[in-house]
Amino acid sequence: MKVSLEVKYKTPKGTETSFTSEEMKVEKALLIAEDLQKTGRVKEVIFVDQLQTTWTIKEIKKYVEEVETEPHNITVYFDGGFDHSSRKSGLGCAIYYEQNGKSFRMRKNAQVDDLDTNNEAEYAALYFGLQELELLGVHHLPVTFIGDSQVVVNQLNGEWPCMEETLNTWAERIERKIKELGITPEFTLVTRKKNQEADQLASQALKDIEITSTLEI
Structure with missing residues (x-):
């Protein structure tokens, strides 16, 4: 599955912005989302699939675990x-x-x-x-x-x-x-x-x- 990331970001001085990433494989998107969260400056990360369905990080992690053993x-x-x-x-x-x-x-x-x-x-x-x-x-x-x-x-x-x-x-x-x-x-x-x-x-x-x-x- 391919998804894009919708991210709400806040700088240390309180300036906020939102951005959307390019489409990528869900495994890569999850790695990037988790890395962004480590900065402590991300207010929200949403995954959007090709059908425009939205997923949270928790939901995406569960999906990746479920499909890992299947083709x-x-x-x-x-x-x-x-x-x-x-x-x-x-x-x-x-x-x-x-x-x-x-x-x-x-x-x-x-x-x-x-x-x-x-x-x-x-x-x-x-x-x-x-x-x-x-x-x-x-x-x-x-x-x-x-x-x-x-x-x-x-x-x-x-x-x-x-x-x-x-x-x-x-x-x-x-x-x-x-x-x-x-x-x-x-x-x-x-x-x-x-x-x-x-x-x-x-x-x-x-x-x-x-x-x-x-x-x-």
Whole structure:
């Protein structure tokens, strides 16, 4: 989870001011807030998350303790590829997360043969990533999804209309799964070069190379 700090500060001579920090990971924000409190000059510190919900230091400490043993600070890279000659699709996802004070990267791919277009494969790859999150036990957390498909990212962000029935069905399926897991999604569009890891996983799936790995990084 990312938060910003809203701080009310008072100088030794009684001059008061308020300021708001940039967004940062909740663990970093907590360290800064506790350090500011040590000065004895902070009247109030409030944490504000991406949904504009406010938290006290006590509430944030409890949250950090609760999520420490579960996967959190999650980013999912996804990509789908479709081969017209074989009518097969390759799905790839790379999931980065933290758990018990350590950082991990999980890679997974799959080959499927019941899709008809590259756009459908891209949607299927995102759903594939959601299924992997469910297996990891991820729930009620913010998750960043990163892909190079303008169609998928812009449609799920509501910037482009979804006119094709098949793609609309995939979008609804994804939205249901996100709601079921209680995830707060952020969809980010990147270039294919910046999505190379997921792209390679999808390509390997099309070549019948199965990848399943989890690595501490």
